[in-house]
Amino acid sequence: MQEKFQLHAITVDPIRLPQLAEKKVEADILRLDKIHPLVSGNKWFKLRFYLDEAIAQQKKNIVTFGGAWSNHILATAAACHISNLKSIGIIRGEETATPSPTLVQAKEAGMQIVFINRQDYADKKIPADLKKDEYYFIPEGGFGEKGVDGAATILDYCNKENYTHICCAIGTGTMMAGLVKASASQQQVIGISVLKNNLALEENVKTLSGHSAHHFQINHDYHFGGYAKHKTPLLDFMNNFYRQTNIPTDFVYTGKLVYAITDLITADFFPTSSRLLLIHSGGLQGNSSLDKGKLIF
Ligand SMILES: *Cc1c(COP(=O)(O)O)cnc(C)c1O
Numbered sequence: 001m002q003e004k005f006q007l008h009a010i011t012v013d014p015i016r017l018p019q020l021a022e023k024k025v026e027a028d029i030l031r032l033d034k035i036h037p038l039v040s041g042n043k044w045f046k047l048r049f050y051l052d053e054a055i056a057q058q059k060k061n062i063v064t065f066g067g068a069w070s071n072h073i074l075a076t077a078a079a080c081h082i083s084n085l086k087s088i089g090i091i092r093g094e095e096t097a098t099p100s101p102t103l104v105q106a107k108e109a110g111m112q113i114v115f116i117n118r119q120d121y122a123d124k125k126i127p128a129d130l131k132k133d134e135y136y137f138i139p140e141g142g143f144g145e146k147g148v149d150g151a152a153t154i155l156d157y158c159n160k161e162n163y164t165h166i167c168c169a170i171g172t173g174t175m176m177a178g179l180v181k182a183s184a185s186q187q188q189v190i191g192i193s194v195l196k197n198n199l200a201l202e203e204n205v206k207t208l209s210g211h212s213a214h215h216f217q218i219n220h221d222y223h224f225g226g227y228a229k230h231k232t233p234l235l236d237f238m239n240n241f242y243r244q245t246n247i248p249t250d251f252v253y254t255g256k257l258v259y260a261i262t263d264l265i266t267a268d269f270f271p272t273s274s275r276l277l278l279i280h281s282g283g284l285q286g287n288s289s290l291d292k293g294k295l296i297f
Helices: 018-023 043-056 071-082 101-108 118-122 145-157 174-182 201-209 232-245 254-266 284-289
Strands: 012-014 026-031 061-066 086-092 112-116 135-138 165-170 188-193 216-219 275-280
Touching: 018 254, 026 254, 043 071, 043 135, 043 145, 043 174, 061 071, 071 086, 071 101, 071 284, 086 101, 086 118, 101 112, 101 284, 145 174, 145 201, 165 174, 165 254, 174 188, 174 201, 174 216, 188 201, 188 254, 201 216, 232 254, 254 275
Parallel strands: 026 275, 061 086, 061 135, 086 112, 165 188, 165 275, 188 216
Antiparallel strands: 012 026
């Protein structure tokens, strides 16, 4: 695995599509996917302050939870490897005969993988034998205040005052809360939820960001069946978007984000002369769970 995260590789790329020109809306995309070939995207940002605290507390073992295809698990493994910390990933469900590429790569980065059943996972039970050594716990997906503050630093990598709207995909809402915190009150943060009917999000983002809801909006209409579910129109869209812009997206998060935003632009959701910043939050490694040939990149 390539060692370091390449923060200097982040770029702000204009999105040039006929639909945008027609509606007189401009959009840039912040390419967090470029920071690492495997551990692309927002996960390092959400982890950074947890890891700083673990190091300050001289904790050597990091424990966290995730699924077998989790971007968070792989990012934790890589970030701990770089910081000389031991990482332990507690994975939902039974061990499969062939491990996912995500878990293979996490192991290569030195992560110890422990499987627990779905009930214990839902209860977030840490197996007793892992508790012998002093450990530092990071919530699944970096959810929590430190994750929010880390995500707020994402906007240090662009001229954030240039934009009227900041748009992102939402899983737990941690990244969105950070973006809300880091943006000005006259800006709108638009989040596209990739889960079906996750209606607790509004409250979570409000609590985590400390901002009222007039500063952000969550759209629940573009989940394509639910978390990590997809349909042919989404994959067709991602292929077309790649042909037109040369920008790869992932089918769990950023593909749904870009699909939703272009659809909303066509539907006149954004006023004329809006200047949008889309966050490319990475996640490209997850595309390896799709059958070969479905994506052209
Ligand atoms: C985890 C993840 C998100 C969602 O972040 P949350 O803070 O959980 O809302 C978005 N995009 C990608 C690629 C991710 O891996």
